[in-house]
Amino acid sequence: MSITRRAAIGASLGALAASPFLAAPAVRAQAPVELTFNYPIAVGGPIARIIDGYCDDFQKANPGIRIRQVYTGSYQDSITKALTAARGGDAPDMACLLSTDMFTLIDEDVVVPWDGLPGAETSWMGSFYPGFMENSRTGGKTWGIPFQRSTIVMYYNKEAFKAAGLNPEVAPASWAEQVEFAQKLTRRSGDTVSQWGMQIPSSGFPYWLFQALTTQNDVRLMNEAGNQTFYADPKVAEALQYWLDLAQKHKVHPTGIVEWGTTPRDFFERKVAMIWTTTGNLTNIKTNAPFEFGVAQLAAGRKPGSPTGGGNLYVFKSASEAKRAAAVKFARFLTEPERAAQWGIDTGYVATSPEAWETAKMKDYVAAFPAAAVARDQLRHAVAELSTHENQRVTKALNDGLQAVLTGRSQPQPAMAAAQAEAERILRRYRG
């Protein structure tokens, strides 16, 4: 049996001998470099197919390299798996993980910076939007290459706008206007609300959405070195008061915790007229919204603003020289303008370099679907997502404080002071 199979393969190889791959004996003699690439996807579906396609195309173009892509679940699962594997001496060679995991990965000493790897030129690392690089660099080194990146935008129901007597082409531009619009859009029948004016999700990772409010209120949550937070700044409590007031004072936003996962569904069901969520939801909403919808930049407080979010590509320390070089090649392949543009069109994630937006296919796409460019235009005002040493713990302190306030257990000012005290306790030893 095995003989016949081998003979069959031999015959088919003979038939293919004219192909350039087999004609180059030097390439054939070398064992291919195998690159393990962890990617955060929970189950199959469109994104897994796109990534599979990239891996195949790359291998065709680079016969000496084999990509072994491993889908590792949510971002949270992915960092857990990568670190567990690294501790067990079996780290991946390359992985797409949250940009905010940068300090954790550095502290665990499992990644290397891209600078100085063969083929990683400064011009390439400088070709991305600066807003995305804020979370990818620290201490003068580039640790992450932006890939699956996003930001928060507002989606609104144009039909609801018309019904409320608002111009469906104009989204609220300021905090005051946002309240005013939301009041007009909130529909009550007796005690119950049939349509809320707006909602900002607060389950799981409320800090991310809250960071949009703090940025708009002109205050930063952490320093660049990732060893200090500013939760106790009065402007932070002020931003939280605004969020709380939407629900408590103006009664245009559901009370308690708003579930992140069901927010798009609430929007489809016309239970809410304006929602904040990631640009990564664009394709989902485009496919499923049963009405005409608009996409807009978030309303400005003292200034406009939103945090960036999403995943970067990292190279692991345990990868050999040859694998590191292959990782650079693969990362450059993934971020080529043409491919980045197609990736943005297919998924709704923001193509990470200005050149990608200059490609013909992206220009055509934006011309037909202007909403796609909203996230890019908002990047000018974007700041780095909250990220520090012991990121999960420091972030949890803020999350707990936010949820305590939103569920009515605490007031903004004391809750933020408590969160700051906890963050301070954790971060003190990373200073000086």
Place this chain on the structure above:
Amino acid sequence: MRMPRFLHAWLMLGPALLLLAAFTHVPALATLWHALFSTPTPRRPAVFVGLNNYAALAEDPIFWQALWNNLLYALGTVPMSIALALAMALWVNGRLRGRTAMRIAFFTPTVLPMIAVANLWLFFYTPDYGMIDRLTRLLLGWGPTNWIGSQETALGAMMAIAVWKEAGFFMIFYLAALQAIPPSLLEAASLEGASRGRIFWRVTLPLLGPTTLFIAVNAVINSFRLVDHILVMTQGGPDNATALLMTYIYETGFRFWDTAQASALTGVLLAVLAVIAALQFSLLGRRTHYR
């Protein structure tokens, strides 16, 4: 040649003991050992810290909240799922049309993976258009309730899922036990003129004793162990309202990477479970009637 008795016994016990030791006893002891050291990092190897990790737990308000939540969770889910399991078993044990369909219906939640259950219930609990809110509006005229998004209801909502998931499983044990009760005992009781309620209290329930003990032990263990739905639905939130010991261990160990602290937490969990199991076997076990 006859094998000595003890060798025979050890050969029979060997495989099970080996597996138990490798996957239960050794890891448990290793965890207790690691709890006495600090968490190693690339720059700082682990050092012996004695009981410092436990002292840190005592000062940690989230730990106390998780412990308290877990006690409430156990008190809420254990009696509820046992009572419901017994009621369902009694019902589908009788002569009833569509009995098999009922049994399957009650058992279905047990078959579903907890992660799927959690995603299902996420939509049941959605305020306003979720199934639960529609039911409460129709039957009770209530307004929308943010079940998993407010402090007061979140833990209760998690308990309801656990009861829904477990009762069907326990029902199977009760059903088996009910069918093992000799009909002659029930007939004798009714010949003596005992009412149906009296037969249940004096004959059926005592005969179900060993099953109840078994179920009770399992239900208590599950109330500390089955937390997948919480990780999916609330991640312990809002503001730790649904944090249980197990979710806190996971968070400390695999999100904060503070393995020493997580080991100390595991030590506490082991101690709590050991005490409860000892109490159950000594108190309930003594009153249980085995045939």
